[in-house]
Amino acid sequence: MPLISPSRRLRRTPFSEGVEAAGVKAYTVYNHKLLPTVFRSVEEDYHHLKSAVQVWDVAVERQVELRGPDAARLMQMLTPRDLRGMLPGRCFYVPIVDETGGMLNDPVAVKLAEDRWWISIADSDLLYWVKGIANGYRLDVLVDEPDVSPLAIQGPKADDLAARVFGEGVRDVRFFRFGMFEFQGRQLVVARSGYSKQGGFEVYVEGADIAMPLWNALMEAGADLDVHAGCPNGIERVEGGLLSYGNDMNDDNTPHECGLGRFCDTQTAIGCMGRDALLRVAKEGPIQQIRAIEVAGGPLPLCDRAWPLMAKGKRVGQVTSAAFSPDHKTNVAIGMVRMTHWDEGTELYLETQEGRRDALVHENFWT
Amino acid sequence: MPLISPSRRLRRTPFSEGVEAAGVKAYTVYNHKLLPTVFRSVEEDYHHLKSAVQVWDVAVERQVELRGPDAARLMQMLTPRDLRGMLPGRCFYVPIVDETGGMLNDPVAVKLAEDRWWISIADSDLLYWVKGIANGYRLDVLVDEPDVSPLAIQGPKADDLAARVFGEGVRDVRFFRFGMFEFQGRQLVVARSGYSKQGGFEVYVEGADIAMPLWNALMEAGADLDVHAGCPNGIERVEGGLLSYGNDMNDDNTPHECGLGRFCDTQTAIGCMGRDALLRVAKEGPIQQIRAIEVAGGPLPLCDRAWPLMAKGKRVGQVTSAAFSPDHKTNVAIGMVRMTHWDEGTELYLETQEGRRDALVHENFWT
Numbered sequence: 001m002p003l004i005s006p007s008r009r010l011r012r013t014p015f016s017e018g019v020e021a022a023g024v025k026a027y028t029v030y031n032h033k034l035l036p037t038v039f040r041s042v043e044e045d046y047h048h049l050k051s052a053v054q055v056w057d058v059a060v061e062r063q064v065e066l067r068g069p070d071a072a073r074l075m076q077m078l079t080p081r082d083l084r085g086m087l088p089g090r091c092f093y094v095p096i097v098d099e100t101g102g103m104l105n106d107p108v109a110v111k112l113a114e115d116r117w118w119i120s121i122a123d124s125d126l127l128y129w130v131k132g133i134a135n136g137y138r139l140d141v142l143v144d145e146p147d148v149s150p151l152a153i154q155g156p157k158a159d160d161l162a163a164r165v166f167g168e169g170v171r172d173v174r175f176f177r178f179g180m181f182e183f184q185g186r187q188l189v190v191a192r193s194g195y196s197k198q199g200g201f202e203v204y205v206e207g208a209d210i211a212m213p214l215w216n217a218l219m220e221a222g223a224d225l226d227v228h229a230g231c232p233n234g235i236e237r238v239e240g241g242l243l244s245y246g247n248d249m250n251d252d253n254t255p256h257e258c259g260l261g262r263f264c265d266t267q268t269a270i271g272c273m274g275r276d277a278l279l280r281v282a283k284e285g286p287i288q289q290i291r292a293i294e295v296a297g298g299p300l301p302l303c304d305r306a307w308p309l310m311a312k313g314k315r316v317g318q319v320t321s322a323a324f325s326p327d328h329k330t331n332v333a334i335g336m337v338r339m340t341h342w343d344e345g346t347e348l349y350l351e352t353q354e355g356r357r358d359a360l361v362h363e364n365f366w367t
Numbered sequence: 368m369p370l371i372s373p374s375r376r377l378r379r380t381p382f383s384e385g386v387e388a389a390g391v392k393a394y395t396v397y398n399h400k401l402l403p404t405v406f407r408s409v410e411e412d413y414h415h416l417k418s419a420v421q422v423w424d425v426a427v428e429r430q431v432e433l434r435g436p437d438a439a440r441l442m443q444m445l446t447p448r449d450l451r452g453m454l455p456g457r458c459f460y461v462p463i464v465d466e467t468g469g470m471l472n473d474p475v476a477v478k479l480a481e482d483r484w485w486i487s488i489a490d491s492d493l494l495y496w497v498k499g500i501a502n503g504y505r506l507d508v509l510v511d512e513p514d515v516s517p518l519a520i521q522g523p524k525a526d527d528l529a530a531r532v533f534g535e536g537v538r539d540v541r542f543f544r545f546g547m548f549e550f551q552g553r554q555l556v557v558a559r560s561g562y563s564k565q566g567g568f569e570v571y572v573e574g575a576d577i578a579m580p581l582w583n584a585l586m587e588a589g590a591d592l593d594v595h596a597g598c599p600n601g602i603e604r605v606e607g608g609l610l611s612y613g614n615d616m617n618d619d620n621t622p623h624e625c626g627l628g629r630f631c632d633t634q635t636a637i638g639c640m641g642r643d644a645l646l647r648v649a650k651e652g653p654i655q656q657i658r659a660i661e662v663a664g665g666p667l668p669l670c671d672r673a674w675p676l677m678a679k680g681k682r683v684g685q686v687t688s689a690a691f692s693p694d695h696k697t698n699v700a701i702g703m704v705r706m707t708h709w710d711e712g713t714e715l716y717l718e719t720q721e722g723r724r725d726a727l728v729h730e731n732f733w734t
Binding site: 001002003004005006007008009010012024025026027028029032037038098099104123124125126128129130131132133134135136137234244245246247273302303304305306320321 | 368369370371372373374375376377379391392393394395396399404405465466471490491492493495496497498499500501502503504601611612613614640669670671672673687688
């Protein structure tokens with residue numbers, strides 16, 4: 001692995017001190033900020049995530065805050081998902097598309113109140129799009145990046161750990177809902193969500209000053225639960241089919257191609273960007289779609305580029321994330337496959353930078 | 368230095384093969400793409416850049432292309448710099464601001480024709496802002512990211528090297544102008560520009576297929592000029608006062624604070640975003656501004672965060688980039704200083720993660 005040159009532009013987070021003390025070994029850059037990728041080893045972190053509980057610095061999930069009388073109207077303009085039934089206290093996964101239906105981001109929208117929303121973003125400067133739209137349509141809304149740094153608690157023992165710090169009530173928070181919980185006199189949004197399939201919470205830490213106190217409180221409270229600093233895990237997320245914007249899809253792709261058609265209510269999400277294009281896509285169906293791909297053979301090279309998926313010398317798709325799964329004892333991958341070859345059990349091959357591998361299409365991921 | 372985890376999201380460039388073969392030692396991430404930062408060592412690269420010639424993979428300078436009848440109107444909406452006198456064949460450094468005058472990017476605009484522009488961007492997804500504005504104002508313009516990857520030729524022997532590949536005519540290209548030059552039957556934009564003070568060119572390589580052929584042609588043609596793969600140099604750019612968006616300024620800052628007031632023609636750049644706010648700033652003047660800062664003592668820690676600049680216990684600014692200059696035999700830095708303390712010769716001190724250092728304010732950079 002190459003080295004990364006530190007600079008202010010690759011912003012540290014309010015948890016960086018804790019991350020460094022825990023022995024972080026590598027980073028990626030996400031929303032111009034450092035995101036840890038390895039603590040002990042990717043494999044060791046994987047087993048630990050699936051058996052204990054981890055605290056993750058996911059401050060890279062920047063928030064775009066919408067505030068004001070037109071906040072709800074703007075939020076609905078941004079996504080084809082129908083938000084009319086969404087109550088405060090809910091989190092919705094919302095594809096964000098441009099006027100052609102190309103994905104600009106796949107964030108979680110957090111509805112704090114009718115006139116106040118957070119959009120918890122994936123890796124692109126969605127703030128710029130939202131500001132441009134708000135400006136161009138002259139909406140009565142303030143759009144900015146607040147001092148909010150999410151911290152995730154993930155793993156099978158996440159409920160136990162969260163309850164020790166936020167109280168037993170946190171156990172009652174349902175999936176993709178949030179409640180307000182107190183820490184050191186501050187009310188924090190604690191949502192049942194997170195970028196793993198192991199369950200847990202995301203705490204929206206408002207105010208950098210309480211970031212390390214919360215980190216330390218979780219580490220102390222969880223000592224006997226084997227709590228450890230962790231991060232989104234490159235094996236676990238591929239096994240579970242959790243997509244990564246910029247890796248598995250980008251603005252070339254529609255939500256339907258990403259298997260997110262169920263979040264596109266283009267008939268009812270009145271006023272949303274990309275409506276015309278997505279109505280067309282919904283009618284015809286996508287011509288390629290995300291699939292689970294099983295890759296034959298031993299350890300793979302690092303998937304640092306799209307690997308062409310081939311059938312009889314013709315390109316029929318690509319793999320964009322891949323890893324060896326210790327639990328499933330096979331190479332797991334995420335790919336985009338054309339409809340001619342996307343059925344369960346289709347045999348393909350792929351071309352990595354280190355040669356050809358046989359590949360098998362699955363309709364479902366491994367968890 | 369920590370490690371960087373490769374993934375498709377940190378996009379490789381069409382020159383990555385050449386960069387790797389040349390022994391790149393470290394990267395940063397810029398516009399979701401890999402930007403080399405070290406080949407031999409930062410110091411060795413520095414001396415070589417100032418004495419010979421380097422070829423840089425600056426494909427991270429992504430282009431936002433504007434095409435169509437409203438392209439020129441949109442371009443003028445984006446920047447407070449008056450573009451009326453700008454002819455095709457010119458490059459203009461253009462601050463891009465939001466409605467409050469906060470800087471969103473500091474790119475170079477390349478005018479290919481009245482109805483076709485490239486904006487060669489610094490590290491933020493300016494495409495999103497431009498698409499949002501074009502959409503909100505219903506402009507008749509296509510906005511996208513074309514397959515263009517800039518390659519820079521920098522250093523005192525840049526003219527000699529460029530002439531061998533593009534012909535003697537390239538020597539006549541004036542500063543911030545461009546000409547069309549042929550390579551392997553393709554017409555390429557070759558501009559006299561680049562992110563160093565050593566002079567040279569940026570080649571806007573249109574079509575990834577000719578990227579490595581051009582890289583190799585330059586390396587072969589320059590063998591006796593001691594050509595080497597290089598990259599923007601962390602010492603040279605600070606010495607010369609070349610600002611870096613995200614390091615030395617961001618959307619908290621106006622162009623005037625960054626010393627870019629001369630590029631703000633808010634009286635005549637009719638229709639530009641941020642006009643009202645910048646007229647106010649122009650009238651009152653900024654209350655803080657970029658300054659050259661000399662830092663006392665031996666080698667500095669890595670400047671991976673803003674270092675507070677202090678006077679008598681009070682924060683009066685911050686340093687955001689710093690390095691030891693072998694040629695000037697002192698630590699050079701870029702800082703933002705309040706007007707009360709920005710005069711030449713003002714003595715301050717700064718707080719790094721490894722302790723306090725004396726600092727001296729200069730009005731001019733070192734070259």
